[in-house]
Amino acid sequence: MSEKTPRLERLRSVREWLVWQLRRTDETIAELERLEAAADRAARTQPPAPPGWKLAMQRPGGRPTPDAVHTSDCGMTGTHTKPLTREQALRAITEEGITACPYCRPDTDLGVL
Known part of the structure; x- marks a missing residue:
């Protein structure tokens, strides 16, 4: 102005x-x-965050048996899965001898190599 x-x-x-x-x-x-x-x-x-891992189940003869441990976002699990906590996934791979998925590699996330 x-x-x-x-x-x-x-x-x-x-x-x-x-x-x-x-x-x-x-x-x-x-x-x-x-x-x-x-x-x-x-x-x-x-909703609460999904568990970080899941156990894929096979159904040979109609009875579910553990197949492999996967990360929660892995698409190779099939239709029958069970959510796992970190401790459960670690125990499944190290103590129970359940294999880790070769695609999503949950063993790497868990520190098991």
Whole structure:
């Protein structure tokens, strides 16, 4: 603004800009609060994370027997699986002699080489 503009007019212009800026700030705060509340609701309603490992079961003669340990995201498991905790998967590979899937390599994730 030039020096010829009266001081009162300049102050009113600044005030209008500040009111506009405050309104935009309030809208941004409200939007961020809505997003945060939605994220909190989603986090509370999410199902628990699946176990990190699963045991594929064979059904020779109709009786299920353990076949191989897989990571939870392996697509080579077939239809019959049982979820395993880390400790169960580790025990299955090291103590029970169940093989580890050669594709997803759960033994590497478990630290068994």
